[in-house]
Each structure stands twice: as structure tokens, then as C-alpha cells.
Amino acid sequence: MRTRLLGMVVCVVLAAVGAGTPVAQAAVPAIGGQRCVDGGGSVEYESTRGSWICVDGKYDGEPID
Secondary structure: OHHHHHHHHHHHHHHHHHHHHHHHHHOOOOEOHHHHHHOOOEEEEEOOOOEEEEEOOOOOOOEEO
16 A cells, blocks of 8 residues: 555656646747847857857847757
């Protein structure tokens, strides 16, 4: 009986984590590098954030995916 209960709890926890992951990924909209360049910007690495961003142009400050 304990094994079934533990298995059910694990399934519920994994389902909750799995359902929350797409929401977290969609929270920060990102553009592609080519879209940044086409918008008149340039792709640069920002060391303070540890990520690539678009600098200048139409998508200034947007994260690059």
C-alpha cells in the first residue's frame, strides 16, 4: 500500500513540475540572431547576465534564443 501511495505522490509532483516548465520558458520572449540583425541591431554577449542580447535596432535589449 505504501508503495502505491509513494508512486502516486511522485507522479503528481512530476506532473506539476512538467506542467510548470513550458510556462517558465515562455515567460521571457526571445528573438533569433538573424531577426536582430535584420532589425538593424547586432548580437552581443552580455557578461553580467551571461546571455546573448540584441543591441540597437528594432529589438534593442531583447534576449537572443
